Every structure is written in C-alpha cells, then in structure tokens.
Amino acid sequence: MSSQSVQIFDTTLRDGEQVPGCKLNTKQKLVIAEQLDQLGVNVIEAGFPVSSPGDFNSVVEISRLVNNATVCGLTRAVKNDIKVAAEALQDAKYPRIHTGIGTSDSHIKHKFNSDRETILKRAYDAVTFAKSFVEDVEFYAEDAGRTDNEFLARVCEIAIKAGATVLNIPDTTGYCLPSEYGAKMKYLKENVKGIEKAILSCHCHNDLGLATANSIEGVINGARQIECTINGIGERAGNTALEEVVMILKQHPYLNLDTSIKTERLYGISQLVSENMGIYTQPNKAIVGANAFAHSSGIHQDGVIKNRATYEIIDPKDVGVTDSAIVLTARSGRAALAYRAKKVGYDLTKLQLDEVYANFLNFADRKKEIDDNDIHQIIETSKAYRQIISA
Incomplete structure (x- = not known):
C-alpha cells in the first residue's frame, strides 16, 4: 500500500486563540503565521473575520503574507459572515471559506430552536453562497460527535451537492470514544453519496483527553485532514495537538499516512506560541514539554x-x-x-x-x-x- 498524505489544518490563530486571556495582536499573529507556513502546514485558519475589526485585519494581513499554505476564514451559516470572510481573504493565494452549522439534536433544539429540514436548507445555502466567492469551501457540522450518523450523512450529502470540498466532522464537546469517532468516519466514507468529491476532516476537542486518539482513529478510517493547534491549545481543555498527531503518523509508518510537516521545527514553534500567548506548557507535555526527553x-x-x-x-x-x-x-x-x-x-x-x-x-x-x-x-x-x- 502506498503512503497517503494527511493534510494538516492549523487553527492556532482561531480556535487556539479562544483561550481566555490569550488574545494576540496582528503583529504577533503574523509572526506565528509565517512560522506555520515554514513548518509546512497545509491550511492556516487565520481567524473569524466578522467577529471584530482586529480579526478582520489579521486575516487580511495573513492572506497577504502566506505563500504556501491555504488561508482560511471561519464563518457561521450567515450571509454577512461569509461575505466579510470573502473580503478578508481576497488577497490570499489559496483562499478557503470555512462555514457551517450545528447538526446535533441538542444544537438544533436548544441553540437554533429549529428542525432538521431547516438545518439542511441553511447548510446548503451557506455552502452555495460561499462557493460564489471561492472555489475551496469547507463545511463544518458542529457537534457532529453527538449527531446521529444517518442525519450527519444527509448533511454531508447536501454540503457536497452545494459544492463543499472539505467536510469537517467536529467532536465539538470532546465526547466521543476513539472507536466511536472512527466508526463515524467509516460510516460517512461508506454511506455518503459523492463522498469521493470531498475530503473528510477531523476536528477534535480534548475535554476527556481523547482529542489526539480520536483524530488518529479518524484518519485510519478515511479522514484525510486533521484540524489541530500548536501545543494543543484551545477552548476549555484544548484541541488536538499538532505535534502529537504529526509524530504519531511519523513514528508509525505502517499506517501508510504521512504529512508535509518539517518536524525539526516543532519545538521552536511550540516555544514561540507559548511565549506570545503567555500559556505555560506543562513539563510532561508529549513531544514539546520540558521533560519530554x-x-x-x-x-x-x-x-x-x-x-x-x-x-x-x-x-x-x-x-x-x-x-x-x-x-x-x-x-x-x-x-x-x-x-x-x-x-x-x-x-x-x-x-x-x-x-x-x-x-x-x-x-x-x-x-x-x-x-x-x-x-x-x-x-x-x-x-x-x-x-x-x-x-
């Protein structure tokens, strides 16, 4: 079996920055973005442009700076969000709009006070509108980890039909066991009509300490993109740690999965992110902690x-x-x-x-x-x- 590439989608500057007290200014974001590009990440999620003028400006400047990676802007399934993201990304060499909506019954009922058919329509409309600005559109099914697989497959089919190139399957609350998350990816791979037209992506949170394990199970079962952050930083207990998934794939070549990451740069960028965000990296942190070796x-x-x-x-x-x-x-x-x-x-x-x-x-x-x-x-x-x- 030949080796297959797993895309590394870094969201340090978006999801990672959602840690309380860790706000970065545009200059700091540019320094980190440049190092991420040199590290070899495939996608840099630069921010949530509609959220603030500062975030909009950061996405604009990162789009102008980055030479190799795709630059991505997050939106909700809201037309103005998507329009603002497109404006922020207009100078990017490889722009991507990342749009989506919650798909679990919990989100549909309590967050949107809506129903499944309305969510399907909103998903389709959001991707269609984003596609009018950029070719590369990623759709996220928020709380996919707690969404039943049959409905999740319907959402994915709708997103592909609308033109999505990447399908993000987030374990938003970090609830899934690795076997469950892997089975979810396998189900989508085998049951979504047109799945060959899109890349399945893992976006796992670490509430139960399973983000890395879930991401690895995801790619073993067909996903070809991992969304992660340097040092595993992120909201609540954090996100999948980039350095962990990259080194797991490197140390287990029999998985026949590889990445484009220049691993000798991992410790340096870990230190850079820690210093700029003011987040102390625990000494026993895998790969980059002070006691790792x-x-x-x-x-x-x-x-x-x-x-x-x-x-x-x-x-x-x-x-x-x-x-x-x-x-x-x-x-x-x-x-x-x-x-x-x-x-x-x-x-x-x-x-x-x-x-x-x-x-x-x-x-x-x-x-x-x-x-x-x-x-x-x-x-x-x-x-x-x-x-x-x-x-």
Missing part, C-alpha cells in the same frame, strides 16, 4: 546512556530538541553521575565514582535537582578529589 530515574538513565532507543522512541533532534537530558536527583544512579561528571570535565574511575557517589547522595537528599555547579562542589568535597586532580 528528560530522564531522572537511575534505571532509565543507565539505559538511555547505553542506547538512547532503550527509553526514547523519538530522536530529540527530529523535533528540534538539542539532546536528551540526564537530570541528576536522589533517584539517579552511578552511570548518570559519571556521564554528567564527564560533561563538566571529570573522567572518574570506578573506585573514584563509588566515593563521589556517596557524597552525591547526601547532597541530592537536600536538593531537588543537581546542576553542573553542584557537581563541581560534590566532587571537590569528596575524599577522592586528590586522586581525581592528580590523575
């Missing part, structure tokens, strides 16, 4: 020093991290101490290491983490120090 357990450190692959399935350099970190704590063993000591200029014999290690443990019990200055102090206050300097 750090080892403090003696058993793990010994294994990594002997062969990195013993405890690391990803080469740190593949995601832009300089090297693995051997962190010295009271749980570290002799191998780790010898390794770090050599890094700062001490090549210890086995006997010297035994004496220094005893001093190290006493020191480590009083301090959470041992740094390079501490190593000098530990060695220079040990009984073996005279032997070490005369060696």
Whole structure:
C-alpha cells in the first residue's frame, strides 16, 4: 500500500486563540503565521473575520503574507459572515471559506430552536453562497460527535451537492470514544453519496483527553485532514495537538499516512506560541514539554546512556530538541553521575565514582535537582578529589 498524505489544518490563530486571556495582536499573529507556513502546514485558519475589526485585519494581513499554505476564514451559516470572510481573504493565494452549522439534536433544539429540514436548507445555502466567492469551501457540522450518523450523512450529502470540498466532522464537546469517532468516519466514507468529491476532516476537542486518539482513529478510517493547534491549545481543555498527531503518523509508518510537516521545527514553534500567548506548557507535555526527553530515574538513565532507543522512541533532534537530558536527583544512579561528571570535565574511575557517589547522595537528599555547579562542589568535597586532580 502506498503512503497517503494527511493534510494538516492549523487553527492556532482561531480556535487556539479562544483561550481566555490569550488574545494576540496582528503583529504577533503574523509572526506565528509565517512560522506555520515554514513548518509546512497545509491550511492556516487565520481567524473569524466578522467577529471584530482586529480579526478582520489579521486575516487580511495573513492572506497577504502566506505563500504556501491555504488561508482560511471561519464563518457561521450567515450571509454577512461569509461575505466579510470573502473580503478578508481576497488577497490570499489559496483562499478557503470555512462555514457551517450545528447538526446535533441538542444544537438544533436548544441553540437554533429549529428542525432538521431547516438545518439542511441553511447548510446548503451557506455552502452555495460561499462557493460564489471561492472555489475551496469547507463545511463544518458542529457537534457532529453527538449527531446521529444517518442525519450527519444527509448533511454531508447536501454540503457536497452545494459544492463543499472539505467536510469537517467536529467532536465539538470532546465526547466521543476513539472507536466511536472512527466508526463515524467509516460510516460517512461508506454511506455518503459523492463522498469521493470531498475530503473528510477531523476536528477534535480534548475535554476527556481523547482529542489526539480520536483524530488518529479518524484518519485510519478515511479522514484525510486533521484540524489541530500548536501545543494543543484551545477552548476549555484544548484541541488536538499538532505535534502529537504529526509524530504519531511519523513514528508509525505502517499506517501508510504521512504529512508535509518539517518536524525539526516543532519545538521552536511550540516555544514561540507559548511565549506570545503567555500559556505555560506543562513539563510532561508529549513531544514539546520540558521533560519530554528528560530522564531522572537511575534505571532509565543507565539505559538511555547505553542506547538512547532503550527509553526514547523519538530522536530529540527530529523535533528540534538539542539532546536528551540526564537530570541528576536522589533517584539517579552511578552511570548518570559519571556521564554528567564527564560533561563538566571529570573522567572518574570506578573506585573514584563509588566515593563521589556517596557524597552525591547526601547532597541530592537536600536538593531537588543537581546542576553542573553542584557537581563541581560534590566532587571537590569528596575524599577522592586528590586522586581525581592528580590523575
């Protein structure tokens, strides 16, 4: 089976920016958009143009800046939203309008006070109107995760008939189990008339911690676009993390799915987004967290020093991290101490290491983490120090 490409749709600048207190100005958005383009994302969702003059201006400027990626603007199934988005995108090399409407019974009843037939008509009208401005129109069926599959298939058929090129199937509330979300994609792939004319897209939220798993199940079952954000930022518990899905597909080549992402840029753009948005990235965050390639357990450190692959399935350099970190704590063993000591200029014999290690443990019990200055102090206050300097 030949490898198939999965499109990466980045919504850091739209869905990601919906985190309370993380508003970006246009200048910051342009810096991030340029890096996303260089990262190799296929689509940049630049904003929701009708929402504010600032968002409109950001989409205009990003459209002028980006050279490679499609630039996308979000709208509701409202004619004015669509018209404003088209105006904002007019300078984009590859413009896309992203329009849609809620399709679950919950949304239809409580959000729109409407019925299914009216929703179908609104979906058709929105895509048709968007298509009058741009060729590339993506339709989202909001809360598709809680929409029954038969009605969702009808909505998708209507959107395709109106001219949609991409069908976004959002798990808006992060409710689906991976098996359920994968089965939903499979059902649509097998039951929607004209599905070969459109790309199925995953847009998963992380309310139950399943966004990444659901997205992967989605593409295994026929989706060919993943909508995601850098560091998994987004409303509530966040969105699918771009760096996670990209590296999962890279590390599992037997899935025969790949992306255009230059993975060595992942850590750098993670830092850029974190700094500009003022969002602290948790240390144990997969792929880009401070501890993603750090080892403090003696058993793990010994294994990594002997062969990195013993405890690391990803080469740190593949995601832009300089090297693995051997962190010295009271749980570290002799191998780790010898390794770090050599890094700062001490090549210890086995006997010297035994004496220094005893001093190290006493020191480590009083301090959470041992740094390079501490190593000098530990060695220079040990009984073996005279032997070490005369060696």
